[in-house]
Every structure is written in structure tokens, then in C-alpha cells.
Amino acid sequence: MNLGVLKDRIFGTAPTVALIVCAVMATDYLVNIVLLNTPNAYTPVSTLLIALVVAAPLSYWLTSQRQRLERLRDDLSASLDAKQEAIEEADRRRGEAEEAERLYRLLSDNLTDHVALWSPKGERVYSSPSIQRITGYTLDEFMALPPQAMVSEADFARVQKLIRGLTPGGPPATADYECTRKDGTLIWLESAYSLLGDGSGILLVTSRDITERKQLELDIAKALELAETASAAKSDFLANMTHELRTPLTAIIGFAEVLRRSRGLSQTAARQVGHILDASNTLLSVVNDVLDFSRLEAGGLELDPAPFDPAAMASSCAALVEERAVAKGLVIKVKASKGLRPMNLDGPRLSQVLLNFLSNAVKFTAHGSITVALSQKVEGDAALLRGAVTDTGIGIAPEHLDNIFDRFSQADAAVSRRFGGTGLGLAISRRIVERMEGQIGVDSVEGRGSTFWFEVRGPLAELAAPEEEAAPLLDGEGGVRLLLVEDNAVNRELIKTMLEPFGVDVETANDGVAGVEAMRQGHFDLVLMDVQMPVMDGLTATREIRAMEGARGAATPIVAMTANVLPEQIANCLAAGMDDHLGKPINPTKLLETVARWSGRTHTA
Template structure:
């Protein structure tokens, strides 16, 4: 191709306008792009360069472009408008002097240039973004990439490799010859060998090694993989690869291996069987302990089913327990599963399993890890304890039944002894000798009653069955009533009993007044018993800052108690011999029971004494105020009463005591006779014994409530030698209203009858007057406990010779 034609072809292929002008500004040559831009055909002659510009652009050309060309020899990116076929076309003009006074211009359409620049900027932005994403991805994966030119030894590192190596990313990458120094000295020979082989063969390579970070000396575990870069002849000219920081994974594997080793060691040396089986029950691991416990070889158990070692009678419950554990998903609360496990020699032992679930990748239960322990000895001990418990409960029941029977059999005759001796004493006015004999009989009966009460209370306290019956009560009244019971004994010895402070106490307080009376009777009774001259002072006052704690004190002028004697006072079956004139003893339970009662009421009890200076017994209790309705004075109007008791002596005593208050009294010898009497006559109140032949008191009370139109609502008071909440509940359940404990104190009997006769408006002899009597305030049912303890604590009255 001729040179002219070659030049023309080259200029026409350039994507911009090319124009050559002489020194007068005439266009001597223009390429095809320029002609197309300005609308000049190939056969049209070319004119001056000014001709192809708009008028404003001509001014710019003459004023700015040409002077700059003449002065500097070139101009770059001048903005002009060319007269195109469709109107002005903005162009960017570059100009150079041709050395002969002419010029060469290149014209780029501005729109194309701006589009190109925008595309270039967008490409650069995308490239930078890709680099950022690559850098972020490498950082997240702890993976960097590198490139090495073998000819120059120059190395390129991505920022992540700098971080892995512990170097500043802004610092230059080391030469390949210097990279070797980063590797652990024990790994350098291996790394060098791998790289030399790759360069020689051109094959891909990979290795794991350690690097040592400069400065800190920290060792990092890394993995390197790479490929070789070759020229057209297949000669390796460079290396490209990735570098991964694998330290965390290596450490995890090391920790896991150590953990597995420890657990394997524990499993191999554990006294318990450790096993793993899938949800179908197929065993995949068994620890060596099975040899010692069940006699099997651990390897022989692999692949067997767990049912092979479970007693057939236990397998269903064991399977249900495991299934329930898995289905319940309460995996932190694993059950303890007990079953009989089969020993290799054919006998069974008791085992206890404690399972733990093993979850798969899908978070479903993949297997069960079980720890199985031999509990044969424990099970034998538990069985023995269970048998002993049954035997102990049976013995306790027998003891309770015996005590209840003895209580009934002893209290019933005591009712006659104490009651009739009291009547005799009252009837023998003016006959001092006979009155004294009657008093001795009554006192002896009360002493015997005290012994019985001590034994029963001790048994209840020992069994944890003694319950408090809290109700509103007046402390002043309880103290006064207690002193009244002992005043006759004090008078007989010429002693005073002085009460101080009780009138200033608030009333009422919430307390078991019967138990308070029992404690006071014991302490005051002992004081009267051991005091020869002088007397006894009883005080009650709130402790300063005691948050409602009331302190009771019983101080006497007796012989006092030694320090050694004081230590034994509140122990069971202990008696302190004070060398008194009588020398009669007691159970040795009185003060022990007092201590337990005080502690049951969250109080404390103690004694202060010196030999020859008397003694002061004290106790304090928390007694909160209690609001209660003021009970009106008991109505002592006479009424028609029915006494039901199979013991003639008891019935006669009750009739005598009741008739003294003007009551009309009928007697029935058993429950059947009582029911028949209630069908014939209307009664204002019934006193009902419990244990009777033919028909007992419970059955009779229910029959009266169910089938006696005349007495369906009459108050029925139980007479029983057995107390306690269970007996009280049984009485109430049968239709009775309250409970009186034998032996009945005359004053207690009178007050109880008067209270119930006054509990509702009545007209003697009419059943309608009794309507609503059963629904009277239930507080009166609690009278049973007050009545019980009004006389039961007489255990302390005449046990002269020992403090109990």
C-alpha cells in the first residue's frame, strides 16, 4: 500500500476529527470523521478552518487558541462549537504546531467524551468496590492472596496477608527471599522444598505451616495453596496463591482432642457405666466399667440393643421414660431411671440411669449418652428403710391407739373420783376432818389426772402431733382462773399468791389459752408445792421493745435450786430432789412439756435461782392483739337436758352437778336410747358420750340430726376422754357442736351448758326455739379446748417433793 494511501486509511480510522491547516488557516487535509461531522462530502473542496466554526467559536479561536498555539506550541481541550449538519456541535479541541507555520487540530465531540468519562468513572468505582468487597471477604475468612514475580523477586500481598503476618498494610511487601524468615524455623525447610518443587514442575502446591509474627513472637498456624504462572513456552515466571490463618481451627481441634482424651480417660476409669446408643436403642459405645458391674466385654456390647440388659418386666417403663424425656425436650432436667440390669452370669442388679441427649446437625436427637450406676446397695437400704417406716408407723399407730384407749379408760373413772369428792367436800360443811379427807381424795385424783395428761402430751409432742388452738382470749382471766384453781392448796399451807401487772394488759390476745393455763398451772403449782413459808408472786408484762412479746414470771420464796439442778430442770424424765417433806414424785415430764409448749408457741423459757433465795421461773411469748366479739355473760337459765353415758358413775355425777343449777335432766345409757328419747321429748341441750355399747355417740348424733324432728337443731356437746383436733373434727362431722374432755370440771361444765343454752333465743319445751342453734358462732366449738385445759393442767397441783 502506498504511503499516502496508508496515511489516509489510518486517519480515517481514528474516532475523532483530524484537520491540518496551513499558516493562513486554510484546511489542507481533513479525515472522514471531520467531513462527516461538518457535512462535507469527499468531493467537496475544503475551506478555511474558521468556516467550519460558529461565530462565537471563531472569536475564541482568534483570541485564545491561536495566540496560545503560537506562544506555547500546543493547546489542550479547548471548547468550541463546530457547524454541523444539524446545528452547532460542541467539541474539545487539541492543537499542535506542525513546524512549518501550520497547525494540526484534533476534535472530540464533547458528548462522547463526557459519556466515556462517566463510563470510566463508573468502571473505576466498581473496581474499587470489588476490591473493598474482596478485602472484606478476605478479612472475614482470614484468607489473603499474593503474587510473586520470579524474575524480579517482587511480591504483592493483599491487606489480609499483612494482618495475618502481624505487619502494617501500609508497609511494602517483603521480597520473596525475605518471606522465608517469617516461617517457624522448624517449618522453613519444608516450605522451601514445596516451593522449589512447584517452580520446577509448574504444578499446583499447598502446605500447612507456622509463621512467627515479628515483634510479638506470636505463632500463627497457616495454610497456603497456589498455582504457577507460565509464559507461552511453559516456563514458570511467577506464583499466585492464597494464605489462610488457621490458628483458631487448629486450637479448636487441639482442645477437642484434649477434651476427648480427658473424657475418654474418665470413661475408662469411671466406676459408672458410660454408654451411647441411638434413638432406636442400638449401642455404639460402652465404657470398660461394664466389665466390673455387669461382667460383659465392652466391645461385645457394640451393636447390641439396650433391651438385652434390661429386665423384661422393667423394659416397658424404661422405654417410656426415655421416650418421654426425648419428647418433652426438657433436656436440662434429665430423669433418674431405675431398672433391674442383667448380669452376664444371669442374676439382676438394680441400676439407675441418668441420660443426656446428643443433638445432630438438624438439632434433632441423634443419640443418648447414658451414665448408669449400680445402686443395689442403695436400693436394699431404701427397701429396709421403707419396711422400717411401715413397721414404725404401725408401732406408732398401735401406740396412739393404746394411749387413746388408756386415756378413755383412765379418765372415765377419774371423772367420778374428782367429781364426787368435790361434791362430798361441799356437802361436809362444818366437818373439817371429813372435808380434809374429801380434799385429799380430790387432790389425789387430780394428781393422777396430771400424770395421764403429762404422758399423753409428751407422746403427742414427741410425734409432732400436738397442735395449738389459737383463739382470742384474755391473759388476765387465764391467770386469775389458774390462781383460783391453786388457791385452796396455797391456803392450806398458809401461803399467799399475788398477781401483778395483768390488769394493765390489753384484752384479748390471740393464743391457745388452754396451753397457757397448762404452763402457768405447772409453774405456779410447783412454786406452791416447794414453798414452805411466804408465797408466790405471778407477774405478766410486755418486754420493752419486744414487739408484742409478753413475759410471764412465777417467783417463790422457796428453797431455791442449785446450778446443777437448773441444768436438768427442763429435760425429759428429770426430777430435782429438793428434800421436801413429802417426797412423792411425778413423771418428770411437767417442765419438759412446758419447755416444748413454749417453743411450739415461738417463745423461750428459763429459771433464775440461788439456793436458799427462792426461784423465779419465766417464759415469754409473742401474743398479738386479737379483735373478737365481747361475749355476754352466760345465761344460767335452767333447761331440759339429756345426759348420754354408759358409765353409771359418770352419768350420776353429771346429773347431780346439773341439777344443782336447776336443770331438768334425763339419762340415756347408750346412743340408741338417746335417739329414742329424742323422738319422744324436746331437749334444750344433749351431753353425749362417744364410746358406748349398742350405738356410739357419733352414730347417735347423726341419727338425731337426720331423723328427730323435735331435736334436729338441739346443741350436742361431746363428752370424751380423747382430745385432739382429729377427735374434734370427727365430733363436728357427726353433727356435734363442741367437745368437753373428761374428767369434767364442775365449773367448766356449768359454763359450757350456760353458754350453749344462751346461744340463741329459746322457749323451753318447743323445738322451734332450738332452730338455728347449730349454726351459732363456730367460735363456741373451740370452747372444747378451753374446757379441756381448764382442768387437764391440774397435773401440777400436788406432786410434792420434786419439780417436774
Template sequence: MIALMLHVFIGAAWTWVWAGVYASAQLVELFLIQAAIKHPGVGFQGWRRIAVGIMPVVTSAIFGFLALPLFASHERFAPTLGGLLLAGALLNVIVVNSSLRSATISAAAPHLIYLMIVPFVARAANPGAPLANALWFGVILLIISVAVAGRTLEKALNAEAAAKDEAERRRHEAEEAVAAKSAFVAMISHELRTPISAILAGAARLHSDVPDAASKTHAQLIGDAGAMMRTLLNDLLDLSRLDAGRMGIEKVPFDLRQSMADTLRLWRPDAQKKGLRLRVEGAAHLPRWVAGDPMRLRQVLNNLLSNAIKFTPRGAVTVRLAAREDGEALIFEVVVADTGPGLSEEQLDRLFTPFDQLASAVVREHGGSGLGLVISRELARLMGGDLTVTSKPGKGSKFRLEIRVEAAERADDRVAGASIAGARVLVVDDHVVNRRAIELVLQSFGIQPTLAESGERALELLQSEMFDVILMDIYMPGMGGRDATRQLRASEGPNRDIPVIAVTASATPKDWEACHAAGMNAHVAKPIDPSQLYTALSEVLSAGVISAAAA
């Protein structure tokens, strides 16, 4: 471009030769740089030195040489053009090579030398010109300005690099802190599940055994406190899994209409205690069998109903149910509207903030961790929908839940009629409190289990006695539950094919996949929920996978 311009305006045909030489030098420099990048080994250090130290000098010398004929030219603006070329070349060197000081010095040196020569060339070409000596002042001023600009740019780049390093360091610290928090929550949850399981199992057994009403009330109080502890623990675990991206959503067939009826039936006594009306609209128009995650759906709906009843002093809580087609899927919508005090704009902004109960008075009056709505919204999004809210002070609140489900065939209902009383169950857990808690729950089902304190002891019993099902803890000293299951499946013993149910505090999809890969048939989470344990036992026993002796 420069050669074409000079050829057109001042008729300098020699500039084409200059352009060819300069282009060739740039190609050589580019080749050497690429070779040094692709082959960073010791054998290519010489090429790197040439590319960084020598070639910038050569290319700058060739480019800057163009300024000398321009300064010697008698064309009116030729010297001005020469000065602009050198000044522009220096600025380009500063900007392009600012991250590498040696390359900057190498590339700038020829231009600085040319600038020092310019006054001599101008005086020789224009003897007696009054401004020839003034060029010295302009050259020195330009050199100082370029040096200051280069130093400023270098400081800015160094500051930017330092800021990036600091940001990266803080990011690593934050990731380590999150990992440490998740590990701590997992450890604490594992330790808390054992006593909570014992509290719930003991309270349930005590409630069923004691004859007098006062003792039953005390047992119920213990059970309610244990259930509250379990809820808070599950909230913490769910939030930890959501933060870590480890929360999974199942897709199983379930009766949507029956699931909603069961959930709403659970909350009617609480509403009646407060004198509230619990109204349901649209239930009769819901589809029956759909595929989705019924447990997570009930979890979200339970939280919405709990909040609505908790924060509504009088009036009614209305639940509107609807479903509509969306392509091949169905959009299931639940609207929970209450006649409570409503929420201000500020409260709405903070509503989905973890651990924020809007005001200390709320904590004192109602308790809770402030995690329920946060978890519910994230679960709704994992299920392909969302959870939104509209509210005004004094006019109540309206929560709208939408999730995606799919139409499904009626599930096999053999489990409903399955009887587990008298089943031969082996309980394997290294913790005596856990073994006792599970034993109490099983006894309420009409089962007297056999207990084993380790994977090794379980394998010994499985070689000599017949069982229908195994309840296996996962993490135990020595042989863990998955290893014990693998050895059982690989053996030739009489219990090789009986179902194994994983019983563990590590309730993540990844853990369940690992259990399934080890040969386990189902899973239940600690603290033990009697209804979930009963369902799991019914499913595996009714599936026909039982020991040969029991067949």
C-alpha cells in the same frame, strides 16, 4: 488438660487425637449409664451390662494407652509421667468404683495390663539401661499397694453401709417404741378417766349432801385424791402429745386481767396456809381483752405458782405481770419469784428433764411426777414464747414466762347470764360408770338427764322425745358418737338441729376437728370438770341453737 500439657512441654501433637477418642468414649459410657438408670426394666439389662462391664474396659484402655508412648520416649521425665498417669488412674478406679466390684475389675484390668507391659516397652526403648529390669519390682509393688488400698476401702464402705443399716434399724425400733408408748398411754388414760370421773363426781355429790363436818372432810379428801390423780394423768397425756407433736394451741378472745386475777385468787389460800405472802405487781396495767389460749396459759401459771408455794418454806412469792407491744402482737410476761432455797447449777441443768424431781427427798416430801415444768416450757414455746429460770442456792428462784398474744375485741358475754337449770339433756355413753358420773354432775346443775347406753339407743330416743342438748361419747361399740351425730344431722327428726357436745378422753385437736366435721358443736374432756361442763352447756344453750319445742 493432659493433652494440652503434653503438647506444650514435649510437642506431642498426637495427644489431641487421643483426647478426642477418650472424651467420646466417656460420653458413650455416660449415656449408657443414664439410660440404665432411667429405664431399669428387663429390656435395658443389656445396656446396663455394657455400661458396667464393657465401657469401663474401653475407657480405661484408651486412657492407659497414653502411658506407652511416654515410656518409649527419650524425654528425661516422660517415663516418670507415664507411671504417675497409670498409678493415678488405678487409684481413681478404686475410689470411684469401690461400691461395685465388677466395675472396679473391668476398669482396672487395662491399667494392670499396661503396667505389666511397661518393663518390656522400657527395655525395648532403652536397651542396656540398668533400671529397666527394676521396673518389674516397682510395678509389682504398685499393684500390691493398689490391691490392698482397694480391699481396705471396700471394707470401710461395707462397714459404713452396715452401720447405716444398723442405725436405720434402731431408728425404726425407736419410732415403733415411741408409737407403742403413745398407744399405751392413750389406752391407759382412756381406761383411767372413767373411774376418775366417777370418783370426782361422787365425791362432789357426797360433799354437798352429807350434813356433818366429818363426812364433808372425808368427801373432800376423796375429791382431793381424785383431783391429784387427774392432774398426774393430764401431765402424762400432755407429755405424750408434745412428744408426738399433736399438742394444739387455741386462739380465742379472753379477759387477760380477769384470767390472771382468777388464777391468783385460787392460790391465795394455799399461800396463807404456809404463812407466805402472795404479792402481785403490774396487774392494773395489763390489757383487758386479748386473743390466745387461756386454758394453756392458766395451766403454765398454775404450775409455776404451785412449785413456788410448794418449795418456799417462808417469806413470799411475788408475781410480776407486764405486757409490751411487739409489732402487731403483744408480749405478755409473767415473772414468778420466790424466797425458797434456790437451785444449784447442777439442779438447773436437770430442771426441765422429764420425771426428774431433782432428789428423792423432794419426791418423798412433795410428790409429783416431775413433768410440770417440762410441759410448761413446751407450752410456752407453742404459744410463741419461752420459759426460763434464774436461781442461786439460798437466794430463791425466778421463773420468767413470755408468750405472744394479740389484741382482741370484748367477747360476747351472753354466757355469763345463761341458765341451764331444767335443760333437757341426753347423755350417751356405753359405760355405766360414766353415765352415772355425768348424771351426778348434771343433777348439781339442776338437770335431770336422760341416759342412753349406745348411739343406736340415742337415735331412737331422739325420734320420740324433745331435747335441748346432747352429751355424746365418741368411742362406743357399734355406732360411735360421730356416726350417731352424722345420722342425726341427716335425719328429719325434731332434734335434728340441737347442739351436740362431745364428751371423750381423746382430747387432741385432731379429734376435735373430726367432731366438728361430724356436726358437733362443742367438746369437754374426761374426766369431767364440772366448771368446764357448765361453761360448755351455757355456751351452746345461750347460742340460740335449741330445739324447736324449746324455742
């Protein structure tokens, strides 16, 4: 017992003891004095002592019992308060649970996604009411369906395999599949599968209707397929039209060149043949521009960097247009900075840009001069190359400068009518320079001339030593035996006309079958093979010739001579076993160089 309790009991006992003593003394007095009238029997001191002895323990016990009752009362009161708080807490939690259940039911009843729980035995434990909105089945109908009821066997097997790969508490796995609604319509569902991490083995599945998204994906895929089909049709059309245009141009340009070199023509006839040749070359230039631009539009431009000499490039381009310039009384000047160093860039493509600039300068300049200027700014192992062509021609009006590099664009309709052309040359040039991550532009004053320029950056390079000629030039004593496989009779006559003066014995075959038979029967130094031919095409004929020659260990050089000039078409020729490619229309100089390079040469098959 602690001191506080002892103190309470002691001080709590004193009033009780006093009260008992007083009661005993009063009783003793009343009995002995008042009622019995025996004063001698009245002994207050003794009575007081006896009363104190009796009253003190009794009072102490009564006080203890009172305090115990008070404690019991306090404990009961505290217990009642706790019970009341527990009741209130239970009511509060029951209210919260009821509100959560109400919200959960509200959420589950209005979910567009479907939520399901599956037991480890593959039985449905729960399914949200949204299943009816998705599948058309009521909740009871759906719960009674077998798991594979609405999907194909293949999709069901795929999903089961996916589920078997899940780990409890691990990341979910998703799958898309077709599902059959109650009314028989097909929809697409996307489901996410995950195993609960509480050890219960329960599978949680959430599914949503993705029919609209899937239809959009299918529409996009179909549109892409149509676009690819259209692109393929465009490519096929371009390849076919290129072939059909180049084939007659081969005869026109070839025979015009033969006639132009003939000494038996009158001056008038020679001039007219020159007009034919110029017009044919112009048409060929148009065909080449359309072909180049189509490849650029399709993203088919592949750069082929190699060491080249910028100064040699400028001189070569100027030489190509010099004859036309001189015919108009124009002077072409080439100014190259001293010490121009070779660079590793696509030289032929830059030549194409520079040649476009020069061709336009000749076309739009009536008198004066044309200047080609090249400069180079070396920056460590790289350099910035600037090329510019300045003319004294008609110039360009300020309002047309912004769109001068757009496709099919010339200064105006009057210029197009007066000078002709496709308006593609500058557009092609811009795409080439931009593909090289360079810049292209023009400075012009109407009536005073223009300066077209480009700037490209690239690494410096070293030029390889020039190779010695692999074969001597053809002459009248060449003695070369050549097989020409060509279905077009005019082209066969043209090639024979071009080559026979140089001692080339030309034997012809009009299709691939005849070409293969000729190779089986005789020996030739070189084969010129067309590609598109009836009965058997040139690619198939080449494969058969290579197979026939395989046992011999050596092969006759075969050069494709075709109007098929697209990069993929050239690659097909080389893949079939051909050694080289010569595009139509045939350039006489290139034809002679090709025959000289390959004739009499053999290589291991």
C-alpha cells in the same frame, strides 16, 4: 520481569560473554595463524564483533536456564521439606491419635458406668465393655439382646415415652428402673438419655448401677414407715390410756365432789373425802402433764392467738391455787403494772405456764408468801410481756439450775420423794414459751426461795365486748330434758346425781343404738354423748341422729362427753356433727355451764 531478576541476569551474563569471546578469538588465532599460517585471514576486530553478537544472546539464554534450574531446585527442596514436615506432622498426629485411642480404650474398659449409642432405628451402635461388669453379659451377648430383654414391660414403655420427649442437643432425661442380670438377680440402674445435636439422631445413653443407693432409700423408707407406725402406735396407746385413766377418774372425782358438798358427812369423813379429791386431782394433773408433754414431743402444739387480758389471766391463775395455798398458810399476792394492755397471744397456754409456776410455788413453799408479778414494755404496736412468780420456798441448789426445765427433772431425788410430781410441768412450760419464741428462766437461792419467769412478745389487741349469757343458769325449776348416752353405769349415775338437783330430767341410754332409738321416740333439749361405746360408738350415733333429723330442718344440740381429749379426737367429734366437747373427768361447774348454754337451744341442721 522485575528489576532484581533483570539485574541478576545482566550481571550473570557478562562472565559468560567474556569467556565466549575469548574462546572465539583464541580459536580464530589458532586456525589462521598457527594452523593455516594465513595472517591475512586473521581479523580480530571482526571476530570480536561477531563473537559478541553471537555470545550475548547465547549467554543470556544459558543464564536464564541456569536460574530456572536453580529455582526448580529450590522449589523441589522446599517441596521435599514440606513433605518431610507433613510426614512428621502426620507421625505426630498418628501418635496422638494412638495415645488418645489407648486412653479411650483404657477409660472405656475401666468405666463403672455404661455408655451406649443407639441409631435412630433403635439399633445398638456402640456399647462400652463395662456392660459385662454391670449385667454379667459379655459385650457380644449384650449387643445381640433385644432392647426390652432385661427390663419389665412397664419400665420399657416408661423409658420409651421419656425418649420420645427428647430434643436434639437438649438437656438429658433420667430414669430409674429395675434390671435383671444374666444370673437372674435384680439390680437398679439409673440411665441418662440425650439426643446428639449433630443432626444424626443418635441417642446417647449412660447408665450406672445404683442398687446400693436404692437399697439405702428403701431401707430409709422402711425405717420411716416403721417410725410412723411406732408413732401411730404410741399415739393410739396414749389415746387409749388417757381414755382408760380418765374414765374411772370421772367417777372418783365426781362422787368425791358430790360427797364433799354433802352436809350429812362427819368431820372425819369430810376430811377423808377431801383427801380422795385432792389425790384424784393430783392424778388427773399427772395424766394431763403426760398428755401435754407427749403432744409437745410430737410437735403437736398449735398456738391459737386471741386477744386476752394479762392482768385477768394472772388473777384467774392465782384464784385456782388460792385454796391450796391458804390451806398451807400461804399468802398469794398479784402485782400487775398499771395500764397493762390486752395482747394477741395464746392466753390459755400462757395461763398453763403461769399455773405451773404457781403450783410449784405452793408445793415447795412451807411458809411465807407467793407473789405473781406482771409487767409490760410497749414497743409501737407490740409489747414484751414479763410474768414472774416469786416464792419463799426451799429454793434450788446452783448445780441444779441448768437442768431444772428438763423433762422428769426436779432438784434431786430427795425432793421428788418428798414432794412428788412428774417433773414435766416446767419442761412443758419451756416448750410452750419457746414455741412462742420467748424466753423462760429461774433465779433462785437455796433455802430462800425462787423466781420463775417468762418473757413473750406479741401484738397489742383490743378486747371484744363481753357477750350476754346465751341461756339462764340452771336452777331447781329448769325443766330441761336431757338424753345421756353413756355405757358406763357409774358415770350415768354420777351425771344424774350432779344434774337432777338443778331440775334436769335425765334419760339414759347405754350405747349408740339405744341413743338413736331414744331420739327417734322422744324429744330432748340436749344430748350428752359418750364416744367409745359397744354396739355403736358415739360418732356413728351422732351421724345417724343428724341424718334422721335432716328432714326436719332443725337439730338437737349434741355435746360430746368423753375421755377422748386429744385435739384430733375433738376435731372428729365436731366433724361427726356434735356441737361441743366436754372432757372427762367432768368438772361439775363446766357441766352445769354447758347444759345451761345448750339446753332448749336449736339451730338449723
